[in-house]
Amino acid sequence: MLLKSLSELNGTSGAENLVRNFLRQTIEPFVDIINTDKMGNLIGIKNDSLSGPKVMLSAHMDELALMIIDITGEGFLKFRPVGGIDAQILVSKPVQINNSYMGVIGAKAIHLQKHTEGQNPLSCDQLYIDIGAKSKEDASSKVKLGDYAYFTTVFEPFGDGLYKGKALEGRVGCAILAELLQNDYDFPLIAGFTVQEKVGLRGAKVAAHHLAPDFAIVLEAIVADDMSDCAEEGWITELGKGPVCSFMDRSTLYSSKLIQWVTGVARQNGIPLQFPRGSGSGNDAGSIHISKVGIPTISLSVPCRYIHSFASVISEKDYQACYDLVNALLKELPNIFEGSSINFAKEDKF
Amino acid sequence: MDMDFRILEQLTQIFGPSGSEEQVAEFISAQIRPYCDEVTNDTLGNLIAVRHGTGKKIMVAAHMDEIGLMITHIDKEGFLRFTPLGGVRTSNLVGQRVKFNRGRMGTIGVEKIAKPSDFKLDKLFIDIGAVSQNEAEQIVRLGETAVFVGDFVEVGSRIMAKALDDRIGCFVVIEALKRSKSTNELVFAFTAQEELGTRGAKTAAYALEPDLAIAVDVTATGDTPKAHSMSVKLGSGVGIKVFDRSLITPPQIKRWMAAVAAERNIPFQWEVLEYGGTDSGAIHLSRGGVPSGVISIPTRYVHSPAEMVDSRDVQAAVDLLVSLLEHPLE
Numbered sequence A: 001m002l003l004k005s006l007s008e009l010n011g012t013s014g015a016e017n018l019v020r021n022f023l024r025q026t027i028e029p030f031v032d033i034i035n036t037d038k039m040g041n042l043i044g045i046k047n048d049s050l051s052g053p054k055v056m057l058s059a060h061m062d063e064l065a066l067m068i069i070d071i072t073g074e075g076f077l078k079f080r081p082v083g084g085i086d087a088q089i090l091v092s093k094p095v096q097i098n099n100s101y102m103g104v105i106g107a108k109a110i111h112l113q114k115h116t117e118g119q120n121p122l123s124c125d126q127l128y129i130d131i132g133a134k135s136k137e138d139a140s141s142k143v144k145l146g147d148y149a150y151f152t153t154v155f156e157p158f159g160d161g162l163y164k165g166k167a168l169e170g171r172v173g174c175a176i177l178a179e180l181l182q183n184d185y186d187f188p189l190i191a192g193f194t195v196q197e198k199v200g201l202r203g204a205k206v207a208a209h210h211l212a213p214d215f216a217i218v219l220e221a222i223v224a225d226d227m228s229d230c231a232e233e234g235w236i237t238e239l240g241k242g243p244v245c246s247f248m249d250r251s252t253l254y255s256s257k258l259i260q261w262v263t264g265v266a267r268q269n270g271i272p273l274q275f276p277r278g279s280g281s282g283n284d285a286g287s288i289h290i291s292k293v294g295i296p297t298i299s300l301s302v303p304c305r306y307i308h309s310f311a312s313v314i315s316e317k318d319y320q321a322c323y324d325l326v327n328a329l330l331k332e333l334p335n336i337f338e339g340s341s342i343n344f345a346k347e348d349k350f
Numbered sequence B: 001m002d003m004d005f006r007i008l009e010q011l012t013q014i015f016g017p018s019g020s021e022e023q024v025a026e027f028i029s030a031q032i033r034p035y036c037d038e039v040t041n042d043t044l045g046n047l048i049a050v051r052h053g054t055g056k057k058i059m060v061a062a063h064m065d066e067i068g069l070m071i072t073h074i075d076k077e078g079f080l081r082f083t084p085l086g087g088v089r090t091s092n093l094v095g096q097r098v099k100f101n102r103g104r105m106g107t108i109g110v111e112k113i114a115k116p117s118d119f120k121l122d123k124l125f126i127d128i129g130a131v132s133q134n135e136a137e138q139i140v141r142l143g144e145t146a147v148f149v150g151d152f153v154e155v156g157s158r159i160m161a162k163a164l165d166d167r168i169g170c171f172v173v174i175e176a177l178k179r180s181k182s183t184n185e186l187v188f189a190f191t192a193q194e195e196l197g198t199r200g201a202k203t204a205a206y207a208l209e210p211d212l213a214i215a216v217d218v219t220a221t222g223d224t225p226k227a228h229s230m231s232v233k234l235g236s237g238v239g240i241k242v243f244d245r246s247l248i249t250p251p252q253i254k255r256w257m258a259a260v261a262a263e264r265n266i267p268f269q270w271e272v273l274e275y276g277g278t279d280s281g282a283i284h285l286s287r288g289g290v291p292s293g294v295i296s297i298p299t300r301y302v303h304s305p306a307e308m309v310d311s312r313d314v315q316a317a318v319d320l321l322v323s324l325l326e327h328p329l330e
Helices: A002-008 A017-030 A136-142 A168-180 A202-211 A256-268 A316-336 B005-013 B022-035 B133-139 B164-179 B199-208 B251-263 B279-283 B311-326
Strands: A033-036 A042-046 A055-060 A065-071 A077-082 A094-097 A101-106 A128-130 A148-151 A156-158 A162-165 A189-194 A215-223 A297-304 A312-315 B038-041 B047-051 B057-063 B068-074 B080-085 B097-100 B105-110 B124-127 B145-148 B153-155 B158-161 B185-191 B212-219 B238-243 B268-272 B292-298 B307-310
Touching: A002 A017, A002 A162, A002 A168, A017 A033, A017 A042, A017 A168, A017 A189, A055 A168, A055 A202, A055 A316, A065 A136, A077 A148, A162 A316, A168 A189, A168 A215, A168 A297, A168 A312, A168 A316, A189 A202, A215 A316, A256 A297, A256 A316, A297 A312, A297 A316, A312 A316, B005 B022, B005 B158, B005 B164, B022 B038, B022 B047, B022 B164, B022 B185, B047 B199, B057 B164, B057 B199, B057 B279, B057 B311, B068 B133, B158 B164, B158 B311, B164 B185, B164 B212, B164 B292, B164 B307, B164 B311, B185 B199, B199 B279, B212 B279, B212 B311, B238 B251, B238 B311, B251 B268, B251 B292, B251 B311, B268 B292, B279 B292, B292 B307, B292 B311, B307 B311
Parallel strands: A055 A189, A055 A215, A215 A297, B057 B185, B057 B212, B212 B292, B238 B268
Antiparallel strands: A033 A042, A042 A189, A065 A077, A065 A148, A077 A128, A094 A101, A094 A148, A101 A128, A156 A162, A162 A312, B038 B047, B047 B185, B068 B080, B068 B145, B080 B124, B097 B105, B097 B145, B105 B124, B153 B158, B158 B307, B238 B292
16 A cells, blocks of 8 residues: 555655655656656656646655754764654654664653652653664764654554554655546646655745646645544544645635635535634645745645654545545646636635 | 825725735726736736836835734634734734624624633634524635724824735835836836735745835834834834844945935934834845835834824825835946
8 A cells, every 4th residue: 555655664854765766666657757856856747748737736755753963972862853743752662763773762760750850741852762772882883963763653554444654744645646646637747746844845945946837736634633622623623524625824825716616626526625723834835835926726635633743643534535636626627727827707705 | 296095095994814915906906007007916916017117127015915814613603713814913802893805794702711821812702793603604604814893094193094004005105106207117016915924025026026126014113102112203204124024124225215315305214123024025035136125104003903104104105115216226
């Protein structure tokens, strides 16, 4: 299964090569042009010679990881997160470094803690990775400063049609995008598998500039909070209720006309659709929509519990519905274009 | 020539939060069309007007969008939860009236809170008078936006209204555009989504490739009781920006603006703003860089339903912009 392979590959910001190599092999049979740009974005182009709107689908390859920043005198590794991570989830987790060394994130055991220590969550400064090294020299022979430690979660199904795994936030989009490329569309379709989203939407900025699409769809997973103790209005999204069409996040205010178009296409095709109750986070759309003279952009996401953690959870139904929706939108897309611009009737004032 | 403040009144009362600037664009378009060679809209929603000339290409930017609120949830009783659109101050919100595009009004209420530190945005809701979720959903949609209600009122030489940030800038540009006899190539960008991070200005500047740019926007003042220290005062002239979070004005731009103001006896004051930014922040970094400055209109109570400007400062801003367009920096 594509998503399983993608989830289990290791590739954080600036070190996406394993993911990129896998995706390159996966999509090569289905695209006319394939290349890696100077930032490391993997670009696949279908139907390059056709006329019609140039459409970019974008998903980011990078995942959260920990960067090794120091090796202590005793051979323990100090680290800093790459991307936003809650230090509370780190203690006692196994990690893998350089795809070869296992390690454990350690901290002082509860018996040894002073009375007050247990009351505050541990910060990254208090944590370290134990790779079983005997000394600083021993550790230094295996790990260099700047190397990355990754979570080791196995991707697997559980419960009623759910999956758990790591790196789902970006790789869900990568998987949907790679699957969509196997279909035929009658306009130029660009697949942009981007780098460095987690450190500031950097890969997408460059990709959008040199690809200059007429329309872009950003695919990823979005936070679902339907299980925590907050009231319904704080849930953001819910698992099993279909893909999520964003109105606004920290980096983009999406066109209300495009959202209405998405809503209409979903309804016509009987695909469930939900809207996020909140506007946190941001994604590659933030870089893409203000590229050059501006690019109409929408963002479609699969709801995901425990996002930015060792083990995130998505629903197979939502994944499939997100795929179906993007496919339906791509089939409809030529109808809203006049030349290379979108032309909506003006009657509806949102 | 006297300014027609009825145009400003209409400008401030049009619905135009970030992302929904169409009606502001339509109004401005009708005002300026007779004075321009081309008027177009772009992808982000910017209104671009061009007046051809032979000299330098000067870009003038003022943003059309105002801050607002976006609906994120409609509950079973018909109350609406929301998220801010731009720099909304949570402490200003309770008791405010808001208005949706299709005219529905509402007021902002707050849950019972135990102590003042619990007062957070997620405790607030909008009541639009609906008695059920179903009724509310007939009136507003998820993702729909609302703006403050804030009438246009003249108080002495001063004016207060909602959305003077930055319809006052739009007004100054419209007035200058009508009067200008400049023979330079002039491109006017009435921009979208400034309040969300100068997004419209970024794409407009990329498309227009100007030689020089001037943004016209509001700035804060330090002349109210126990205000944060700032030397800008209402009624003391147009502001020439030196610094804000998005721009440090190049010396030659400051000298040019001040020299033109002094020569024409236009009252001006230097403006150093310790927070915020304007469209010039995005424009000056476009492509290989664009020398850019800002004409600022001193404004009290920015981002409230009763922002306040002084009409003499507005006059000075129009006079300065007209003069700058006729005497561009060499």
